[in-house]
Amino acid sequence: MSAMTSAKELGPVRSLVPARLDRLPWTRFHWLVVVGLGVSWVLDGLEIQIVSQAGYQSTLGLSAAQVGAVGSVYLAGEVVGALFFGRITDRLGRRKLFIVTLGVYLVASGIGGLSFSLWFLLIFRFIAGMGIGGEYTAINSAIDELIPSRYRGRVDIAVNGTYWGGAAFGAAANLYLLSDHVPVDLGWRIGFFIGPVIGLIIIFLRRTIPESPRWLMTHGREEEAERTVTAIEQRAEAQGVKLTPVPESKALEVTPVVSVSYLRMAKVFFGDYPSRSFLGFSMMVTQAFLYNAIFFTYALVLQHFYGVPKAHTSYYFFPFALGNLLGPLLIGHLFDTIGRRKMILFTYGVSGVLLLGSAALFHAGLLNATTQTALWCVIFFLASAGASSAYLTVSEIFPLELRGQAISFFFAISQGAGGVVAPWLFGRLIGSGTDKTPLTWGYVIGAVIMIAGGLIAWFFGVDAERKSLEDIARPLSAVARGVPGEQSGPSEVTS
Template sequence: MSVVTDEPKGAVHRSLVPARMDRLPWARFHWLVVVGLGVSWILDGLEIQIVSQAGYQDSLGLTTAQVGAVGSVYLAGEVAGALVFGRITDRLGRRKLFMVTLGIYLVASGLAGFSWDLWSLLVLRFIAGTGIGGEYTAINSAIDELIPSHYRGRVDIAVNGTYWGGAAIGAAANLYLLSDQVPQNIGWRIGFLIGPTIGVAIIVLRRHIPESPRWLMTHGRQAEAEQVVDDIEDRVRADGAELEDVPDSKAIEIVPEKSITYRQMARVFFGQYPRRSILGFSMMVTQAFLYNAIFFTYALVLEHFYGVSKAHTSYYFFPFALGNLAGPLLMGHLFDTIGRRKMILLTYGLSGLLLLVSAFFFHAGVLNATTQTAFWCVTFFFASAGASSAYLTVSEIFPLELRAQAISFFFAISQGAGGVVAPFLFGHLIGGQNNPHPDRTPLFWGYVIGAIVMMIGGAVGWFLGVNAERQSLEDVARPISARDNGGGAVSAATT
């Protein structure tokens, strides 16, 4: 697999592409990027919520274990898609892959609505998952590289937080589609078509989003990179903005690389940036553990300990989703102003502390379904912003040439820890469903563990975090292809 270049191997060129992109004011072009690329998280939240209601169980004659397998297969597809497409994204470019991965999702998710048995559903859910997993790597890379450094944190965090907007849409749709007003064998099939319908509209927008000029710059396609930036600047000027000239002193010298080997990746992760690798691992795993522990068992808790009927648990989900959505939208800008490390410590620490307090109230039996949900809302207002900052962190603290692969690597780890271990563990802590006087102690200790894990993630973020706010990506992590690459990145805790 080769990459087309317009310069001979080993040629050195000076580029102002990063500096020109970072000095741009906010314009309609950036809204196009946010809307056109940010929809991926909405689609994932929608998919998870549609599937979690299991409206297809009776129609296809599935057992509870088989329903669980459908959810697990989707998560496995996300991991596989992230790892495979992350590598390809770094080699072939962001634009090609965010078109391909969305197309894969559209087709597979739409066809899942026509599933006729367990195996057809499993195969199509796995393929749809690969598309969404690939989306994460391609679109997060593109957003970071197209958004000016002044706004990168708030945009990335807000986009990642929109997962919960999608989950709320899915829950609202299920209230109607899985009700008695819609035939049982029809409602869930329509649900699988909601995401593709949104995706078809978005794929039209994506045709107007260019390739990342930063990616072109590091792959020897300097002329194309300059042309893309010229076009973006023309769009910004068309909005009435005046752009100052960028001094030549801000140029970066690049020696293009065709591809990055796995050996080079290992040297970057464990040789050049071991502290950052620990940071990424800690932040991603701790937030995933907390999230999946609560999200995949909240309905069981409401049913088992508070006597809420299964049909009514969706009503309690809406305020839970609202808190999760509001956190990143309202707090995202603080990661650009107050700073990454301070906000990571604050969001992780407060969410862990609030969960710890609610655990003691839960154990004392003083909460009801409403107050328990209220605690979750406030807790995840902070936790959602923190979790979104984990995705922001792993996408900006490693060199451009392996950005998508870094995202896929840590995403796969977090899904393994959070998507498998946490729901399994907390499901067992809840215990049997037929006990009229359920024991709260095991789940209490589960909540305590989840709270401590989250606070540990915040502490690691404080001590090992990178002050990347308003910094150019090339200053946060020098490109591998930069001629002066010798550890010139922003220091981990002191700058």
């Protein structure tokens, strides 16, 4: 059945679902959403850190290149999973997918811990990556659609920032699991099971989280959407919250759409919203380049330029991760109060300027391992909030029917640019660690790219703070007011 035929058969409906969701105060239900869904970022950080230490290398007899392939395969799996599950979550719903994708990750990561050869490990690392990539699309879509508009920015940014909490936990686990206290063949296998154990607990919590009422509304299930919102409101009232009626003037009229063709999707991205597509591409690629360049080579820098033993580089990771975690948690609310464009320019721009300064100090030989790490902490305190806002941006500036696919599309681009090019480039610039000049220019390039990303966000950004998702980008299924049955064009929010 085509999307057009389905829309005609289902007919237009008027709904107050979005306005009722945005009218809600913060309640225990919203904490359930944050904890139950936000764990996906924690798991990704945990996975990458656990596996990056390569405790399996000696057991499986792998070369350095083969170890690198394990990491690359996981990232490739994330890209494929995001693209594959992104389209499915827009078609079948958020709830089905955030249960399925977590299940895929649980099984694949656990089986990966039983690996006996390289090919076996590669297969299940790829599948585990697919699960996490799919998580990003379904989770960010559901969080944006369930959280009231005045809290959406800080929640999304904080949740995305918890990646570093997972990474820090993984690094701490590795200090013990890969030490002499645990048999070599056992420690890394236990590490592979930490994520699935956490996920197994969370999957039961997710079963209590409802389908996105916004998704239900635009897919011909208005009665179910109304029941879901009513249940959420009743939870709030049980906590003593008094809810005022939502005026009928805030109703949205939609002609439900079951699915959107690839041709229609391309028209929306590049025909209806070309400046927003350029914005999403720029923000995602610039932050990914900087992050992957520094994160995947920080240990090499410490070893080659500051003489830190390989076994001790993990200790320097903790303050680095702490700065990345605290940034989104402490300043994320400013994206809702001061505003998106101002804060993106500030976090991208200032972190880029600080990186330029640190590059000069590095080249002059004025830093040691401790001061270099301290500078990274300050730089990424800001850059982490900025990077998280990139994910927030691409998840809220496109129509609801394409939200999952928009996230997956720009995530795939950023992983390709940042996850492949940046680590390779900076690894080449580090070389043998005898000449600081090439790496200094690498830092300069990264800083300029980050500053450019902030400037692009200032000029092309969307003032989405405290606005309903439907006001930021009118759903494809929305009917123009006063003209029953006529599809509306894109509704852009200008600065």
